[in-house]
Amino acid sequence: MKAFQIGEQSGIQSLTATTRPDPVAAAGQVVVAPRLISLNNRDIQILRGSYGAKKPQERVPVSEGVGIITSVGDGVTAFAVGDRVISSHFVNWSGGDFGYHAFGFDLGVTHDGWLAERVAIPAHALIRVPEALSDAQAAALPSAGLTAWNALVEVGKVKAGDLVLCLGTGGVATFALQIAKANGARVAITSSSDEKLALARTLGADITINYRTSADWAAELMAQTGNTGADIVVETGGQGTLGQSIAAAAVNGRIVIIGVTAGQGLSVPNYGTIIGKNLTLKGIANGSNAMLAKLVRAVEVNKIDPLVAKTFKFDEAPEAYAYFAAAEHVGKVMIELA
Amino acid sequence: MKAFQIGEQSGIQSLTATTRPDPVAAAGQVVVAPRLISLNNRDIQILRGSYGAKKPQERVPVSEGVGIITSVGDGVTAFAVGDRVISSHFVNWSGGDFGYHAFGFDLGVTHDGWLAERVAIPAHALIRVPEALSDAQAAALPSAGLTAWNALVEVGKVKAGDLVLCLGTGGVATFALQIAKANGARVAITSSSDEKLALARTLGADITINYRTSADWAAELMAQTGNTGADIVVETGGQGTLGQSIAAAAVNGRIVIIGVTAGQGLSVPNYGTIIGKNLTLKGIANGSNAMLAKLVRAVEVNKIDPLVAKTFKFDEAPEAYAYFAAAEHVGKVMIELA
């Protein structure tokens, strides 16, 4: 089969085309033929060597996609050849609380991922895609979508009428916008680009703030919300934005910490505000398979259609990575297999 | 002022027109001139003597409405004459868990309610109505709306993709339908009337079941949901429907118990199913002022417009009661003051 693997050199140019034997479905596994796969920020970080302690050389990268089962191993009864499926990338986080076991089996990091013509996946991590969902609706749910769902629903306890603040227009942020709207919330979103903010409004954003022209965007949000602020902040910005996120949060607000910039310390001037507003800050890393099943259902019921910035052919995977890394797009960057 | 009060005889004909001195705003209170008030099932029960231990004779009835403040007592700083407000009817349940103190100050039961030209209310129970809301959007929130909110959001933890089951098309059930839809849920609803079910579909109901033609409506719901059932059941039916509600619930489902038929014991054949599905049954009585504030926000953000069956004039209050008691309507029965 054709595949891409992670090479030695640093940076996204280390993505290397290769051929490999087709994987065989071991007991409890299936083999999937990917149809549409989706890139995430961590795929770039992995190639740059800034994700985790060690660059996973020779690994097939990419942690999310949708495909068709081509073979099933011994003992697999819940799935059959021909089923269209997605998979948790933290293969062993079935449900309940996060644990370090999640990091132990991570598609695209510790085990071969989706950027190949075939990928072997334990059946217990799979979820069947409802017929009503397109490939594009399904492909980006396991990583970007699930992170947004965990942030808003599991941690944030979002409900109709809440104000959700999304930082920027990346994959997690735009999914968060859409999931928040599906749950009846109001959404504020920041960007350095008026074009991106206009796009966010087409997805339902209620308040848009250009942080280039409104550097103190927390104050701007407070001004636009009668000084109440955001019930939930989807903190994808990292250490550099946390201080403003604290300032922008409502009393009893929940700041869900997703983004971190490698090698940078945190420095915030308003630590006391965490007490003054009784804020909750909670770090998350993706989510469980049980959460993913709920997200799939929410997407189907609410017909959530993720914004796709651009779709590349399989052979153009390096171009897809470069396009993603340039960070000029809004929404998801995808790669389709014929 | 003109008012109605509860008379001696039993039944809704005991509603009696009267005149009284205008109430005076004591310290911490305001006086409100009602503009639109709304009837609930318990208003009927109160007149029939089947609500609580003792019929509250000479009480001005009705627990919810919207009005304008006409005077404020000493120490009231958060509200002013001219403000348009609603009020919790459990005046002293500000927030947190339910407690018996809620029953101790209950508008329309222990203290005079809304069916008069003026009503005195402690300021701490008031919520200002946003300008964007019509009187009709506001008037029915404190009782029917808040009960539905408590059931779905506080107890049920409703989220996008959940399936919510509403029993019948009464005031709580139709609010529950609308609040569930605002939170991105799917809604199933039962009725004995195809006309009422058609009306429910216009409010967004996804699954409608006529329990006259489908007597085993739990089995019908299971058949229509791939045997998964309802995540949340808004149990307004009372003892007679609980067995079917248990049968219709999903694994880990939450059955929120609101309705009870006086003097009738409970008898269900499927007690073991509560264990087999790990169900939660939770009784609620209305909700807190803190919940009501969240509901108002959700109504504004999602433009929820309650279904009004019919609106009567103040002098027609007895006709409004009779119309409500006939139970042929769908949605809210309201009374407007000139």
Added chain:
Amino acid sequence: MKAFQIGEQSGIQSLTATTRPDPVAAAGQVVVAPRLISLNNRDIQILRGSYGAKKPQERVPVSEGVGIITSVGDGVTAFAVGDRVISSHFVNWSGGDFGYHAFGFDLGVTHDGWLAERVAIPAHALIRVPEALSDAQAAALPSAGLTAWNALVEVGKVKAGDLVLCLGTGGVATFALQIAKANGARVAITSSSDEKLALARTLGADITINYRTSADWAAELMAQTGNTGADIVVETGGQGTLGQSIAAAAVNGRIVIIGVTAGQGLSVPNYGTIIGKNLTLKGIANGSNAMLAKLVRAVEVNKIDPLVAKTFKFDEAPEAYAYFAAAEHVGKVMIELA
């Protein structure tokens, strides 16, 4: 190996001694040599044919025990020969919410259990027993102990100062008593025997009620608690006691439904009290592996030593069943292997 299996005839006399080939550890499994095993009410029900839809003939029964690993299958890295372990009996309920998958792999029901010289168990269901715990402290945790833990900690949210009500002195109830005391709660317990109540007091029970002499034991509990009642009721009694449990519960109380009597409908006169007190009723079936790990830690830190009524030899397993079924004992009935 020597083993007992479930025979054709009904009743506990269908327990049959047999010999079988030793189980072999398949990939992902270990084989355990039981040292001490523990009986539960459902073991009796299984033999009587009243547990689940179908009696599991030829199955090795018993769902909890402690033993030593004698061999490990391919891919098992977290455990080694010689490790002392216990196991979830719902093998596939790792964490998170209950699901029907729990019933799909149930030691002693769907798969061979502990009443043999060897038992094969998937490694992901195992928990290593800390050195500080005796075999007797460990053997009864997976079924009786875990059910009590789920009821009190996960559902009941027990905390110091709460009042916990346990019905009777069976295995779950006595564990609940001890776990409640470890969490700083006060405990009330009922029994028909003053001797059993005296024994409960030695385990820390604060309030003991003989329901033979105090038939209205709910009223008796209210009288002894200044009319506040129980925050948590561990409802092991079944349909026949639920009405009294509702009457004995505090405002906002949680009644955890564990016991059910086959073939009996529920009939309670005080359904409205569920609303009046805002009660929560929640059915549970055992618990997850993640909960079991927390229980083991709690037992170690608090040195919880379960009450053992009597310990039998392996060959005396039929006598152990008969002793258990007579229901004259207090605490756990155990079987030790040489």
Added chain:
Amino acid sequence: MKAFQIGEQSGIQSLTATTRPDPVAAAGQVVVAPRLISLNNRDIQILRGSYGAKKPQERVPVSEGVGIITSVGDGVTAFAVGDRVISSHFVNWSGGDFGYHAFGFDLGVTHDGWLAERVAIPAHALIRVPEALSDAQAAALPSAGLTAWNALVEVGKVKAGDLVLCLGTGGVATFALQIAKANGARVAITSSSDEKLALARTLGADITINYRTSADWAAELMAQTGNTGADIVVETGGQGTLGQSIAAAAVNGRIVIIGVTAGQGLSVPNYGTIIGKNLTLKGIANGSNAMLAKLVRAVEVNKIDPLVAKTFKFDEAPEAYAYFAAAEHVGKVMIELA
């Protein structure tokens, strides 16, 4: 009456003896004669002008104590002259979530507090002290005790077997130690003094770390806990200790932020660990009256007796402040009235 009030100059020497007219119980209020009052860190900060935006000159300070009701105002029915009571110092935070309204009526800050022969308090903030509790057991519950309870029970969800980490041996930390033990948890505590650590062990501390000799106390805790860390960190240290608290926390740990050093920014090197461990950081400010009622019950059931460092006479209040400010003591500093 005799009282102390806050003077103009900065520092604890601004505490000024004075005489004032006795307060009169307005409608809804009672007047209390304090018997034993208790100092807290914020009492020092208030005198130093570093608590809140503005120093409350002429205010009678101190936020917690126990006393006897000497008169009741109109409408007060739940309390009578002679009742022994304590009071929430956030008078209007009855229950539910924290809100800014808590800061609006704060005994010893916005309204006159306990350091006088009489103090007027709204009746809805009072809790009757059970007979079984001594004055010393009751006096320090509303501020130090309640903060520890909120941290451990409400936010931390402490349960038997958890590991709780307390920083230092101040009033909140020693209460947290005792409340954690009452809930069946294991406790680790840090101090710069071996003497203080020895005292902590007499209160039940399981792990004691001298952070002078073990500067990297987080690593020391990890070494002593098999690398698992603390489930709950009671973060009273402020910005300077947060980085170590993050390092010392277990996966899914909860760090409850209580302490803040005025005018100091936060700087931590291990921000990414918040994600890597899925940590929760939550700021709290005291707690609600509903929580205080639960704490009182827990203290009674578990016979928690707070450590009192030293008790001063009323006239020695300045000495008590100086003794407290020197920070050489362990436990509570109290002032008794004859």
